[in-house]
Amino acid sequence: MSSKSAIEWTEQTWNPTTGCTKNSPGCLHCYAETMAKRLQAMGAHGYENGFKLSLLPNRLDQPITRKKPTMYFVNSMSDVFHEDIPDDYLDDIFNIISRTQQHTYQILTKRANRMYDYLINKNIPNNIWLGVTVENIEHGFPRIELLRQLNSKIRFLSCEPLLQNLGAIDLTDIHWVIAGGESGAKARPMDKQWVISLKDECEKQNVAFFFKQWGMWGADGKKRTKKTNGRLLNGEVWAEYPSIAVSVL
Numbered sequence: 001m002s003s004k005s006a007i008e009w010t011e012q013t014w015n016p017t018t019g020c021t022k023n024s025p026g027c028l029h030c031y032a033e034t035m036a037k038r039l040q041a042m043g044a045h046g047y048e049n050g051f052k053l054s055l056l057p058n059r060l061d062q063p064i065t066r067k068k069p070t071m072y073f074v075n076s077m078s079d080v081f082h083e084d085i086p087d088d089y090l091d092d093i094f095n096i097i098s099r100t101q102q103h104t105y106q107i108l109t110k111r112a113n114r115m116y117d118y119l120i121n122k123n124i125p126n127n128i129w130l131g132v133t134v135e136n137i138e139h140g141f142p143r144i145e146l147l148r149q150l151n152s153k154i155r156f157l158s159c160e161p162l163l164q165n166l167g168a169i170d171l172t173d174i175h176w177v178i179a180g181g182e183s184g185a186k187a188r189p190m191d192k193q194w195v196i197s198l199k200d201e202c203e204k205q206n207v208a209f210f211f212k213q214w215g216m217w218g219a220d221g222k223k224r225t226k227k228t229n230g231r232l233l234n235g236e237v238w239a240e241y242p243s244i245a246v247s248v249l
Helices: 031-041 087-099 112-119 137-148 192-204 243-248
Strands: 012-014 071-074 104-109 128-133 154-159 176-180 208-213 215-217 223-228
Touching: 104 112, 104 154, 112 128, 112 137, 128 137, 128 176, 137 154, 176 192, 192 208
Parallel strands: 012 071, 071 104, 104 128, 128 154, 154 176, 176 208
Antiparallel strands: 215 223
């Protein structure tokens, strides 16, 4: 079955693949890798290979069995556009999405080149939100440029873990920005001013802003021994969604 998600900005997760490989600084302390190894030790189905990429075709039909309209985060434990996922398996994933118009699917990737190559000449289903990770300028900004070129109803950025100040980021044709700090014992710090700068850019450019978490480092710049789920930024919770998506929430 798909799983109810603890991720603040979605409802359910759907993982027709599990496992991944690192490809940028945002991957250094991957939460999914840690979780996959834990699930492997518990004998959980789908994690027999730990964090090695695994296709799970028996999970493809899961959204079909759910009639209630649901927001799905696709492949929270992998990357939909991993280079080792065959195109015909991607076709299967996107066919399920097209067949289940009652649901909304959030697809987030660090592999924007593969996403672009696969989707540029396709009609992207209207119930897909496409996003890219923007942990820093060097790796994140080129992903944004590719995302902009795809005709998705909603385009979003996940700036988590946010590893530097993104400055005067160009949010043209972007509808939603998520920001958050890193979790785990080796978490890298996130400066409060980086978050404020990003929120201010969203306000200036009329883009919805969602602050997910501080992670291991609090707003005071001090590291905790366990993750703080605190979401207050200057005394407020920022949990905006794209205005054109209100009808599906």
